[in-house]
Amino acid sequence: xSNRETYDSAFTETFMIEAKDLPGLKYQGVAAWDSVGHMxxxxxxxxxxxxxxxxxDIIEFSGYEAGQAILSKYNVAIEPAA
Amino acid sequence: MKPVPDLPVTLRVGGPLRTxxxxxxxxxxxxxxxxxxxxxxxxxxxxQTRLHPxxxxxxxxCRPANLARLQRAFGAAHARLGRGLxxxxxxxxxxxxxxxxxxxxxxxxxxxxxxxxxxxxxxAEVICDALAALFADPAHRRVAAMNRLIRYPRSxxxxxxxxxxxxxxxxxxxxxxxxxxxxxxxxxxxxxxxxADRYSFCILDADAVLEASDTVLASLVxxxxxxxxxxxxxxCSSPHLVLWQGTAKAKAAQARFWPAMxxxxxKSYALAPVHAVDKFVHLCATAIALPEAAASQRHDxxxxxxxxxxxxxxxxxxxxxxGFFYEHATDDLTCLAGIVEERYQTVTTFGIDRDALVQxxxxxxxxxxxxxxxxxxxxxIGVIWDGYDLIGELSRIVHTA
Numbered sequence: 001x002s003n004r005e006t007y008d009s010a011f012t013e014t015f016m017i018e019a020k021d022l023p024g025l026k027y028q029g030v031a032a033w034d035s036v037g038h039m040x041x042x043x044x045x046x047x048x049x050x051x052x053x054x055x056x057d058i059i060e061f062s063g064y065e066a067g068q069a070i071l072s073k074y075n076v077a078i079e080p081a082a
Numbered sequence: 083m084k085p086v087p088d089l090p091v092t093l094r095v096g097g098p099l100r101t102x103x104x105x106x107x108x109x110x111x112x113x114x115x116x117x118x119x120x121x122x123x124x125x126x127x128x129x130q131t132r133l134h135p136x137x138x139x140x141x142x143x144c145r146p147a148n149l150a151r152l153q154r155a156f157g158a159a160h161a162r163l164g165r166g167l168x169x170x171x172x173x174x175x176x177x178x179x180x181x182x183x184x185x186x187x188x189x190x191x192x193x194x195x196x197x198x199x200x201x202x203x204x205x206a207e208v209i210c211d212a213l214a215a216l217f218a219d220p221a222h223r224r225v226a227a228m229n230r231l232i233r234y235p236r237s238x239x240x241x242x243x244x245x246x247x248x249x250x251x252x253x254x255x256x257x258x259x260x261x262x263x264x265x266x267x268x269x270x271x272x273x274x275x276x277x278a279d280r281y282s283f284c285i286l287d288a289d290a291v292l293e294a295s296d297t298v299l300a301s302l303v304x305x306x307x308x309x310x311x312x313x314x315x316x317x318c319s320s321p322h323l324v325l326w327q328g329t330a331k332a333k334a335a336q337a338r339f340w341p342a343m344x345x346x347x348x349k350s351y352a353l354a355p356v357h358a359v360d361k362f363v364h365l366c367a368t369a370i371a372l373p374e375a376a377a378s379q380r381h382d383x384x385x386x387x388x389x390x391x392x393x394x395x396x397x398x399x400x401x402x403x404x405g406f407f408y409e410h411a412t413d414d415l416t417c418l419a420g421i422v423e424e425r426y427q428t429v430t431t432f433g434i435d436r437d438a439l440v441q442x443x444x445x446x447x448x449x450x451x452x453x454x455x456x457x458x459x460x461x462x463i464g465v466i467w468d469g470y471d472l473i474g475e476l477s478r479i480v481h482t483a
């Protein structure tokens with residue numbers, strides 16, 4: 001699986017949404033991405049990429065696009081969308 | 083090894099007591115990490131967790147990245163092994179506390195018998211159901227064999243029987259409960275970790291509150307809310323006293339902080355009428371009992387503030403609930419030496435140099451304060467708690483020279 005596929009499926013599986021809904025998605029943009037959903041997403045991403053995120057990055061992880069920039073700090077490069 | 087007796091308890095999770103496997107594991111054993119990882123995942127994706135942020139916080143705490151961080155911080159200076167059987171008497175005031183206590187015992191490598199309080203918290207059922215499902219999975223056979231979660235009505239006979247076979251006890255509760263449990267005869271090598279009544283307070287720097295951006299103020303308010311109101315000011319780490327550093331600007335800072343707090347409470351907190359009455363009654367009692375109480379201010383029924391012109395040495399005996407605070411302004415934090423004693427646990431701070439405060443606690447040789455954390459972190463329980471390194475205390479060193 002490409003990093004993008006892994007990244008996308010963390011969102012779609014955690015929030016039960018479809019891949020087409022991901023671009024532009026922001027924190028609290030869907031009901032499932034509330035504070036509890038945020039913890040589930042962070043845990044899913046840490047596990048999927050084998051990383052430990054800093055608390056500041058977890059707080060600043062405010063959307064689908066912003067998250068890709070944050071993951072790049074952990075040497076996780078999300079490929080451009082096909 | 084003394085056999086585990088059959089006792090009249092309700093088995094909530096795990097098999098009969100007499101079949102419990104008491105052979106310990108080393109701290110942070112792979113079996114335990116795999117189990118807590120599975121528990122974290124299961125709880126974070128359970129629909130009921132959405133209703134209970136405290137379950138989410140527990141599940142998030144036991145995610146693998148955090149456990150890996152804790153394991154590194156624990157280090158490997160000594161070869162270690164769990165002590166054996168840990169008995170947990172969990173408290174009723176914090177619904178998910180039993181789960182943390184259990185996780186500490188597990189991470190240290192122990193077999194565990196956890197008495198869950200019968201307090202009707204739905205959180206306990208959600209967590210126990212998840213534990214039971216994992217115990218049934220053959221992948222977690224070893225952890226399932228080593229652990230039991232039980233209920234029984236308060237009984238010194240049952241607690242006494244279990245105490246005689248335990249190598250460690252984690253006793254959560256008020257002073258009276260802890261003293262009674264500690265009077266029971268225990269296994270000669272048993273280590274007791276007693277979490278008795280504690281008192282906590284908050285220090286806010288007046289300048290920092292005045293200079294904070296609206297965003298920073300909003301996060302301070304949310305943090306203070308989490309520390310106090312998530313558990314109705316009943317947690318041992320929730321603040322009862324608010325000390326303002328900086329007498330010159332304290333009034334202005336209070337005039338910024340408390341209205342923002344009240345506005346947040348209006349939209350976030352369901353205030354029970356009985357709590358409003360309790361606070362008023364408590365205010366009357368305070369006015370009679372506390373000569374240092376110079377004035378009071380009420381923000382709707384959400385927040386009651388009692389202004390202290392001097393800090394009484396016994397301030398920790400005067401505590402309210404559900405949003406009742408004592409307040410005092412000072413320019414010199416060495417005034418803490420006049421009030422702090424063993425009962426003091428957590429100081430939450432904003433705009434204060436926490437490292438310097440810790441150094442000053444040590445330099446003054448204060449008999450209390452185990453924790454200095456930012457506002458918002460009061461309830462974040464962890465493997466260092468009440469001044470104990472819990473994984474260290476709950477495991478033994480196998481030394482070689």
